[in-house]
Amino acid sequence: MRLYKANSLVIDCDGALKKLYMTCLSALVSSEFREGLMAALECAEKHHIKLWLLDLREIGELDEKEEEWLHRYFFPSIMAKLGAGNYVAMVLSEKCYNLLLHEAGKYGLRSYNEVIIMKNFFDLEEADNWLNTKAPHLA
Template sequence: MKIGFSKHIKISYRADMQTVIIRWQQPVTFTEFKMNCLAILSTAKEHTASSWLFDCRSKGEMTQLESDWLINEFYPKALQLVSSHVLVAWLLAPRQMQRLQEGASLSAITQDCDDVRRKAFLTENEAVRWLEESVAQMEHRSNGQQ
């Protein structure tokens, strides 16, 4: 497992899961959030990893500004640089998950599409299980198309 640290985050690559994991250690500004996400792209590109786990439980709540940036800039860049399909599991704090269930709209987390599949979770076990199942489905589909 390769691990990178900064003041705010820990980024690691788990080869057994073919997954890049980012864990925010504390709340961050919007600029720091963008820089952290771009660091993920570097690690993901290095390992050709299209499966990612974003642990935002200590980061603070996702803002609409962050969500819009992810949709309009980050995800398109990820599809261009890393893979034509990306899986993103979001680990959220209970309060943010409750807001989403009550109808808060953060499309970067909740709006699934063919190229960027994403889903929010409260527990890491659920997130890992979803990533593993989704990777297996993607591999099955790509093997069937060959």
């Protein structure tokens, strides 16, 4: 089901798989990015969705303003509204992924706590497969 559509991104929800998909189509448009993620959060809360696939390959790097919004507002909102056990696969451009790998090392590409388990990828299929391995734990 299509949750949100804008020029720069689309967000879909698969209720059967309990998974949200965000696909960036072009350069980041801040208002659409935020509005789309908040629509996804509302859907996740309503349908008890814990799996998020964020395909950010087309936007390159997030600017500092959007990173700050994610960390200060969006991720805390996930924690408050969805509780523990949320899995977020972020698919980055290969260039951005390699830069992050160089700066943070392999273990810097993931974040583990009981609330949001996040992992970065540059391959969409690999990211989706990782999320699929998490689905049985949510039953």
